[in-house]
Amino acid sequence: MPKLEVKRSFLARLIPGLTSLTKRGSAGWMTIMGSVIVLSMVLMTVLGPWLSPYDPTAINVSPPPNPSPPNADFPLGTNLLGQDMLSRVLCGGSIMLQVALLSVLFCFIIGVPIGLLASYAGGIIDKVFTLVMDSFYAFPGLVLAIAIAAMMGRGVVNMALSIAVVYVPSYFRIVRSQVLTIKELPYTEAARATGARGRTILLRYILPNVVPSIAVVATVNFADAILTAAGLTFVGLGVGIDIPDWGWDLTQGRQLLPSGSWWVITFPGIMIVLLALGFTLIGEGLSELLTPRLEQ
């Protein structure tokens, strides 16, 4: 007698998904490319401490004069403090990734439930939340994040929170628009007609069908969070100089650029751009894949 299949292992689900991605044209490849970039950046950051030839925070590992241009001992050169840029590039993604991950998590925890409940409840609750969320849009994102980070002080969690405040409204909006659509679809009405509770309808019918859209927002949010985190560090609201961070290297490199030391700002800059690009590719690819389009 047939039974509901036991849930397949994560890998078994992943691999057929992967092969089907390659059959979905450019959107599929965009997603794969983005994932490859992001995964290799994550891997590089995790393994960074073991891969780097020098301690990324140790100063004067290279004899003066510093900064010195790329050479045999220091392939990416050194900065003003005589720190090895290769080691800093290898390890410097950690803060940014942590901030991005945490901010996406915060956004998810705050934005999705509020969006679900407010739009499902409708009426005055929905109106109030929409108004509040929309008012966040009135502020330029980076300026708002800087203001909040400045109020809360340094630290990974504080950076993540200040970025989350900026992005929660995007989650709210997308969840709300989806709920408003799905709420009217026959299958939720059919669920109501079979006596399903409001909670069941929300969690089993609406939420799973909203998830694809949330996934797209989350990846775009990742890319933006990376850039915002770099921006926060750049204006001096980062973690601290004792932790290698691409954003901090940008700040240093900006001062050195006029004197011709391009390597201090270029390599960390490329890493930030690559990481953001990776997430953007995933986001764009997913949104193409998950949005049914009319055939031409």
Place this chain on the structure above:
Amino acid sequence: MISLPLLEVDSLTVDYRTQRGNIRAVNNVSFTLEKGETLGLVGESGSGKSTLGLSIIRLVPPPGVIVNGHIKIDGTDILNLSKEEMRSIRGKKVALVFQDPMTSLNPVKKVGAHFIELIRTHEPDVGEGEALERAEKALNDVGILPERINAYPHQFSGGMRQRIMIALAIALNPDLVIADEPTTALDVIVQAKTLDLLKSLRDTYGMALILITHDLSIVLERCDKIIVMYAGSVVEYASSVELHRNPRHPYTQGLLQSIPNIELAEQKLEAIPGSPPNMLNPPKGCRFWPRCSHAEKKCRVEEPPIVESSPGHFVRCFMEAAQP
């Protein structure tokens, strides 16, 4: 003890309170349905037939409001029930089959999961295994291979999905199934099969069936009683045999004349002239008069009463009311 009818709808009135004005979608409708009976509810789009169907399980979508009347199921007026009590009726006592099978199943859930959820909503003690067994039986009843219980909705055709919807409707052995245009989205052959399936299930399980449709021809042969609705009101209510043989209301007559008949090859198909009224501003008097060939002065000012022209045959027309 007198046995109560399964469903008793008494002077039910439903309004849609829109921003542009009040729309009376269902106007003072009364009828009864016995256990195991089949009722056809016929009308054009906007005649209030779907609203009437949905109000029986109190699921009229906002801004719809039931403003007057009673709906009694087994003698209990459901308009007085609490939300929680109402929930226990939906799906268990009265099940609904929707018009569009393509979107009536949750796309992220397997067919089996739909059954598990339905059964456990009403019978929390039932285990997953037993629920699935019942699901297989129900699927078998509608001619879907029980193996396909692990498939997702998108893996089925429209006709199969509608049969799954029907299987879901009968899974808890309800007393009444309301099918709201169950075959409109299906092609003609699948349509006939689906309707025959509903009828044979009704014969097997003895449930009552309300078949809501705009197509009089499909209910004539499959239903015991037929209600013809026009612009929110019942214009004619009779057994299907009587209605077919002796239609009294000009609207019903028009509907019957617009059904093609292969035995009368020479017959020209008649159409009812005009279109249904704007419900925001319905015509005064009889709502059908602008399209009625028998319309008189009286029809334009006064709404005709519903009269019993012969036992069990109700008509809302002055031509009937005038007769002694």
